[in-house]
Amino acid sequence: MSQGAEPPEEPTRSTARDLDVSSLKALAHPIRVRILDSLSRYGAQTASSLGELLGESSGSTSYHLRQLEKHEFVRTVEGKGNARERWWERSPGRLSFGDREQYENPETAEAVRLINREFLSSRTNYLQDYLAHGDDVLAEEWVDAGSLSTSTLRLNAEQLSIFARKLNAYSEKLVEEIKAEGELQGQRAVQVHIDAFPILDPNLDKKSANTAAKESS
Incomplete structure (x- = not known):
């Protein structure tokens, strides 16, 4: 198994677009999230071709x-x-949303949840489709090139924060390097998932909830 280069010591500055309240509300519609996802996956489309991909009328996709x-x-x-x-x-450019302030703001919380649900649903469907049919429809070079990897670590909150920042920074660096190469023969849509999150523990989380309740009483 080959090893990648070491990630940078300090995270590079993100070029992601931070979504404001108005933009979040505009995006918070299942069809609009699916349109964005389809344009990323299939490239430029017309309202009619998007309608065929999504099972919607061209009038609906044109409006959205x-x-x-x-x-x-x-x-x-x-x-x-x-x-x-x-x-x-x-x-x-990437989209950045879902920080603590947006989740705590009644104006944006539900919009963020809806957008995340739709993106996650699409991502899950892609992965399930790949697992179910990849070996049957893809050339061997594409099957061999893919990688599904999971690491389960024991981290505290500070370690997780550092890990996630460095991982995201290194990912952004690689994305920019690939984009700089331009369009090359044989390219196709590829999704890269990098997830780092604390696994909920019924025992630990129950104790934390009880402690918080006692302190607030």
Whole structure:
């Protein structure tokens, strides 16, 4: 098993777009999240082709595309299409949302939850599809290139914070390096999942909840 390069000591500065209240509310619709995800997976699409992919009418996808455009989630592809049939692509850059302030704010909490649920549902469906059919439909080089890896660690909150920051920073660095190479022959959509989260422990969490309740009484 080959080992990757060491991650940077200090996280690089994120270039992600922080979503404000208005943008979060605009994105918080299942079809709009699915449109963004489809544009990432399949590349530029028209309202009609998106409708076929999502099982929606072209009128519905056209409406949601216009709403997404108002908040710069998508943009039209220059030099492609015409006044009757516009081609759309996802605006470049990552999206950043779901911090503690947004979860504590009644105006944004439910929007963040909905967006996360939709992205997670899509991500889970992709993985399940890969596990069920990847060996049957993919060339051997693609099956061999993929990797599913899980590490279970015992960390405290500070360790988890450092681990997640460094992991995300290294991931962003690799993404930028790959993007700089431009379009290459043989490319296809690939998803990379990096998850780091505390595993809930009924015993530990129950004790914490009881302690917090006693302190507040």
